[in-house]
Amino acid sequence: MPRGRFSKLTVEERKERKREQDKRYRAANIEKIKAKQRASYAALSEEEKEQRKSDMREYANANVEAATQRKSDWVAANLDRSREYQATYSREIYSKTDGAKKSSRVCAWKRTGMDPGSLTWDEVYTIVYSTTHCEECEIELVHGRYGANRLTLDHDHETGAMRNVLCHKCNVRRG
Numbered sequence: 782m783p784r785g786r787f788s789k790l791t792v793e794e795r796k797e798r799k800r801e802q803d804k805r806y807r808a809a810n811i812e813k814i815k816a817k818q819r820a821s822y823a824a825l826s827e828e829e830k831e832q833r834k835s836d837m838r839e840y841a842n843a844n845v846e847a848a849t850q851r852k853s854d855w856v857a858a859n860l861d862r863s864r865e866y867q868a869t870y871s872r873e874i875y876s877k878t879d880g881a882k883k884s885s886r887v888c889a890w891k892r893t894g895m896d897p898g899s900l901t902w903d904e905v906y907t908i909v910y911s912t913t914h915c916e917e918c919e920i921e922l923v924h925g926r927y928g929a930n931r932l933t934l935d936h937d938h939e940t941g942a943m944r945n946v947l948c949h950k951c952n953v954r955r956g
């Protein structure tokens with residue numbers, strides 16, 4: 782009598798095999814699957830979409846610990862990939878966000894001993910970056926690290942008090 786295809790597998794093994802097959806299928810067809818999901822989400826009514834979002838939030842909230850655990854297990858098992866991912870993320874994505882640009886700019890100001898006085902750093906940033914021309918020579922300012930007409934914030938080196946938004950050239954001249 783011919784042996785059945787699954788005759789040597791236990792129920793658990795069969796389930797495991799099915800899981801593996803599903804995983805492979807998913808990996809090989811991920812774009813197709815995502816497109817289908819997007820299409821079915823788009824077909825929902827606004828009310829259904831809201832319901833779906835709140836279900837997902839609820840699910841996420843109820844499974845925070847499990848998700849955190851899965852993530853830290855993955856990181857522990859894939860240290861190199863995790864570091865590489867973080868480096869890529871910070872270089873390619875985070876550093877290009879407005880928040881990152883602002884916080885690195887503000888850090889640099891703090892390092893020079895600048896004192897924002899009664900303003901918040903957010904306000905200083907907004908004022909400085911809405912200034913389009915040097916307050917001394919009136920040349921048009923550019924943003925960035927290079928160029929004589931790059932935007933700089935002049936401050937009193939003794940007291941830390943901020944003075945003017947200047948081009949690099951005027952800032953150097955003023956000292």
Ligand SMILES: [Zn+2]
Binds near residue numbers: 915916918948950951
């Ligand atoms: Zn100038």
